[in-house]
Amino acid sequence: MEVTVPMEGKIVAIKVKVGEKVEEDDEVAVIEAMKMEMPVPSPADGVVKEILVKVGDKCAAEQTLMIIE
DSSP states (O other): EEEEEESSSEEEEEEOOOOOOEEETTTEEEEETTTTEEEEOOSSSEEEEEEEOOOEEEEEEEEEEEEEO
C-alpha cells in the first residue's frame, strides 16, 4: 500500500521508521502546503517497508512517500 500526499508541498516531518507497525489513520508524516502543516495519515494497517522521502524534500501531488505492507 502506498502512502501519498494530496497536494504539492514540502516534507516537514517523518513520524515513523522502517519496520514500525502502523494502524489506519495513524499520522506517518507532515507536509507544509500553502503555509499550513497537514498530517499525512496511513491508508491502512501494516508495517512500514520503505520510506522514499526525507525531511526537507519537496513533493508533488499524489507522490508516494512510503510503502506499507
